[in-house]
Amino acid sequence: MRAAGGVSGPPVPSNGAGELLQLLRDGRPRTRAELAKLTGLARSTVGQRVDALLATGLLGPVGEAASTGGRPPVRFAFNPQARVVVGADIGATHGHVALTDLLGRPLCEIAEPITITDGPAPVLDWLATTIERLLTQSGRDRTDLVGIGIGLPGPVEHSTGRPMQPPIMPGWDRYDVPHHLATALRLDTGFPTGSSAGSPGSATGPVPVLVDNDVNIMALGEHAAAHPHVQHLLFVKVATGIGAGIISGGRLHRGAVGAAGDLGHVAAPGHAQVLCRCGNTGCLEAVAGGPAITTSLHAHGITATSNEDIVQLVRSGSIPTAHAVRQAGRTIGEVLATCVSLLNPSVIVIGGSLAGAGESLIAGVREVVYGRSLPLATGDLQIVPATTGRQAGVIGAATMVTQHVLTADRIDHAIATQSMSHAASATA
Amino acid sequence: MRAAGGVSGPPVPSNGAGELLQLLRDGRPRTRAELAKLTGLARSTVGQRVDALLATGLLGPVGEAASTGGRPPVRFAFNPQARVVVGADIGATHGHVALTDLLGRPLCEIAEPITITDGPAPVLDWLATTIERLLTQSGRDRTDLVGIGIGLPGPVEHSTGRPMQPPIMPGWDRYDVPHHLATALRLDTGFPTGSSAGSPGSATGPVPVLVDNDVNIMALGEHAAAHPHVQHLLFVKVATGIGAGIISGGRLHRGAVGAAGDLGHVAAPGHAQVLCRCGNTGCLEAVAGGPAITTSLHAHGITATSNEDIVQLVRSGSIPTAHAVRQAGRTIGEVLATCVSLLNPSVIVIGGSLAGAGESLIAGVREVVYGRSLPLATGDLQIVPATTGRQAGVIGAATMVTQHVLTADRIDHAIATQSMSHAASATA
Numbered sequence: 054m055r056a057a058g059g060v061s062g063p064p065v066p067s068n069g070a071g072e073l074l075q076l077l078r079d080g081r082p083r084t085r086a087e088l089a090k091l092t093g094l095a096r097s098t099v100g101q102r103v104d105a106l107l108a109t110g111l112l113g114p115v116g117e118a119a120s121t122g123g124r125p126p127v128r129f130a131f132n133p134q135a136r137v138v139v140g141a142d143i144g145a146t147h148g149h150v151a152l153t154d155l156l157g158r159p160l161c162e163i164a165e166p167i168t169i170t171d172g173p174a175p176v177l178d179w180l181a182t183t184i185e186r187l188l189t190q191s192g193r194d195r196t197d198l199v200g201i202g203i204g205l206p207g208p209v210e211h212s213t214g215r216p217m218q219p220p221i222m223p224g225w226d227r228y229d230v231p232h233h234l235a236t237a238l239r240l241d242t243g244f245p246t247g248s249s250a251g252s253p254g255s256a257t258g259p260v261p262v263l264v265d266n267d268v269n270i271m272a273l274g275e276h277a278a279a280h281p282h283v284q285h286l287l288f289v290k291v292a293t294g295i296g297a298g299i300i301s302g303g304r305l306h307r308g309a310v311g312a313a314g315d316l317g318h319v320a321a322p323g324h325a326q327v328l329c330r331c332g333n334t335g336c337l338e339a340v341a342g343g344p345a346i347t348t349s350l351h352a353h354g355i356t357a358t359s360n361e362d363i364v365q366l367v368r369s370g371s372i373p374t375a376h377a378v379r380q381a382g383r384t385i386g387e388v389l390a391t392c393v394s395l396l397n398p399s400v401i402v403i404g405g406s407l408a409g410a411g412e413s414l415i416a417g418v419r420e421v422v423y424g425r426s427l428p429l430a431t432g433d434l435q436i437v438p439a440t441t442g443r444q445a446g447v448i449g450a451a452t453m454v455t456q457h458v459l460t461a462d463r464i465d466h467a468i469a470t471q472s473m474s475h476a477a478s479a480t481a
Numbered sequence: 482m483r484a485a486g487g488v489s490g491p492p493v494p495s496n497g498a499g500e501l502l503q504l505l506r507d508g509r510p511r512t513r514a515e516l517a518k519l520t521g522l523a524r525s526t527v528g529q530r531v532d533a534l535l536a537t538g539l540l541g542p543v544g545e546a547a548s549t550g551g552r553p554p555v556r557f558a559f560n561p562q563a564r565v566v567v568g569a570d571i572g573a574t575h576g577h578v579a580l581t582d583l584l585g586r587p588l589c590e591i592a593e594p595i596t597i598t599d600g601p602a603p604v605l606d607w608l609a610t611t612i613e614r615l616l617t618q619s620g621r622d623r624t625d626l627v628g629i630g631i632g633l634p635g636p637v638e639h640s641t642g643r644p645m646q647p648p649i650m651p652g653w654d655r656y657d658v659p660h661h662l663a664t665a666l667r668l669d670t671g672f673p674t675g676s677s678a679g680s681p682g683s684a685t686g687p688v689p690v691l692v693d694n695d696v697n698i699m700a701l702g703e704h705a706a707a708h709p710h711v712q713h714l715l716f717v718k719v720a721t722g723i724g725a726g727i728i729s730g731g732r733l734h735r736g737a738v739g740a741a742g743d744l745g746h747v748a749a750p751g752h753a754q755v756l757c758r759c760g761n762t763g764c765l766e767a768v769a770g771g772p773a774i775t776t777s778l779h780a781h782g783i784t785a786t787s788n789e790d791i792v793q794l795v796r797s798g799s800i801p802t803a804h805a806v807r808q809a810g811r812t813i814g815e816v817l818a819t820c821v822s823l824l825n826p827s828v829i830v831i832g833g834s835l836a837g838a839g840e841s842l843i844a845g846v847r848e849v850v851y852g853r854s855l856p857l858a859t860g861d862l863q864i865v866p867a868t869t870g871r872q873a874g875v876i877g878a879a880t881m882v883t884q885h886v887l888t889a890d891r892i893d894h895a896i897a898t899q900s901m902s903h904a905a906s907a908t909a
């Protein structure tokens with residue numbers, strides 16, 4: 054009844070197996086009897102749904118349960134190794150690609166320098182080649198791949214996978230990223246733009262290519278890896294640019310045109326005279342981003358040419374650098390105080406290449422947010438550093454895919470159309 | 482399998498009827514054949530689910546479809562008159578209560594002055610009496626009532642219905658509003674706090690009492706009545722206080738402790754010297770709320786003692802008042818520009834008692850938001866006045882109830898436990 058997003062063909066009625074798997078995605082093994090008790094479903098119904106999931110390989114038997122006598126009942130658990138996902142984090146000058154399991158845990162990774170300004174064709178061809186290399190390295194078959202997630206350093210219309218007016222990506226505006234990648238890899242993406250019937254990819258059903266901006270995928274990665282049960286989280290990337298990813302009610306809030314979280318060009322109070330590359334003045338990233346810190350250090354006779362230099366200077370004990378970073382934290386905190394009043398998150402995660410500057414940055418943020426926001430909103434608020442570091446992007450990109458392909462609807466569809474059973478028998 | 486929020490007892494397996502009703506809530510009449518085609522379900526399955534919904538009264542036969550011969554097929558449509566809902570908007574000095582249909586459309590209303598500072602008992606007793614009067618006036622039975630929604634002028638923990646540190650509501654902090662009302666009306670609310678087994682209300686199953694802050698219910702009301710298909714909307718109330726209600730992905734974003742949208746005490750740029758009643762300085766409502774406008778008019782020798790006076794002065798052509806209101810709009814716009822960058826809504830609705838001041842307020846907001854935000858986020862952004870006026874609160878409170886009780890899970894539960902069939906036969 055509910056349309057499965059991106060799946061082609063007529064709607065498939067719910068067979069209940071997909072919903073049963075949602076319950077099992079917590080990883081705990083359970084017997085048929087335990088599942089019947091937990092769901093209120095008849096034993097026979099649970100049996101049918103377990104069988105359907107076993108045929109896909111997404112569910113597997115594990116160990117034996119304690120029994121009151123007779124043949125011990127079998128426990129079943131979600132099998133995150135049943136399929137693989139690609140998570141790709143494409144930055145201005147780096148490409149980082151991981152093959153992950155269905156929990157978004159990296160199995161193998163490749164990171165290489167790329168140049169985003171080369172334009173979409175060479176970058177996406179490099180990505181396609183890298184995916185082929187990862188599949189070969191890991192010994193996984195193309196039919197094991199359930200989806201590809203990509204983060205790009207600019208605004209993206211998530212529903213089509215096209216970048217929208219990205220300021221640092223010449224040639225990419227409205228470029229059909231999923232179509233290019235699907236063609237290069239000969240995939241059936243399940244989207245009209247990436248059709249290639251009878252291709253090798255179609256044996257496992259459509260392989261969606263999902264694209265979002267880099268900060269949103271970092272937010273997804275940090276949420277999945279470090280705060281999976283938090284409903285309202287704000288991830289803030291502090292690097293050359295400044296941006297945020299919003300988790301609202303456990304889901305990414307992308308906004309009307311995918312531009313949500315664009316904090317870099319919000320007015321920073323008291324800095325109306327600073328010019329920004331966007332054409333406006335007093336923008337947060339012009340005042341508190343990496344280049345602004347570099348400029349303020351230059352006035353102290355300290356040379357830093359990159360965000361990594363700034364982090365190294367703080368770590369080596371440079372007091373003027375620690376001061377400059379803490380002041381940037383305060384300025385970011387002024388804007389985040391408004392975000393806290395508006396969104397009332399329970400966790401703010403500070404990530405990005407400048408988050409490596411230890412406590413200086415986060416102390417500045419905390420100082421202003423706790424001083425400025427209402428007690429009700431900050432009573433239980435945590436402001437913490439990111440834990441996934443450089444892996445946030447690839448984990449988040451893979452998580453974007455698993456959230457999409459492991460929905461109840463999609464699994465019901467895959468079972469009804471038997472699009473997963475071929476590969477399951479191959480890997481069983 | 483999915484737990485029905487607030488429904489007591491063991492989980493009930495999905496029977497599919499609730500999901501069929503979701504499809505029919507668009508109001509369009511459809512034949513069994515059309516429903517089978519639309520859902521991909523077997524004709525026999527559709528027939529069973531239609532019968533189950535007919536028994537509840539939520540679905541009814543309407544007219545006849547064009548036929549190719551033989552007995553013409555019957556069309557079925559959602560029947561919003563099958564039950565009634567209470568929507569209550571409680572302000573500092575007013576109480577406004579409506580009995581609505583299942584689309585949140587008011588059937589009859591009572592508005593009377595109340596005093597929130599009298600404390601919860603007298604105010605909620607007045608509300609219970611008013612609900613009894615509305616049921617009597619409209620000739621509806623107590624068993625027709627499916628839920629009560631209440632908006633209060635302060636922060637509310639929505640999951641329990643308790644106000645949280647409300648600044649203008651002495652005696653209300655953490656007061657159990659649903660329990661008081663359920664006891665006064667002898668209802669079974671379905672919540673542990675409001676249990677009264679065997680009470681008159683239990684013939685139609687639990688009657689939930691849902692509570693939220695006034696701005697959130699105004700946002701729900703304006704969204705339901707004027708922008709039902711908008712996914713991302715920001716409702717801003719401008720009155721004595723200033724606050725916002727956020728619709729994210731079509732749903733209200735309440736935040737970690739229900740404090741989301743609290744814009745009144747955000748720092749307004751450039752007003753650091755203005756003292757606010759909250760103990761901080763430069764807060765938006767201290768600079769741009771009704772009392773701040775009154776104070777600035779006083780300097781021009783103009784006397785206004787209420788927000789209504791300000792609106793009347795603007796309407797009667799007072800240029801200094803129009804200037805003061807426009808300047809308040811600009812200040813609010815500075816904060817909303819940050820909100821637009823963060824949330825990327827497609828619609829901002831300006832409501833509250835000062836929104837009646839015509840174009841002056843909204844022109845000030847537009848001037849700053851369009852000047853300050855990035856082109857991508859404002860390209861399709863509409864900034865419009867509220868259309869529901871004084872009814873926003875009662876419509877929104879009723880909408881909060883219908884969104885809760887008409888979910889697929891709740892309807893499946895009501896059908897499985899036959900809690901709706903008694904009343905259905907009584908009203909059939």
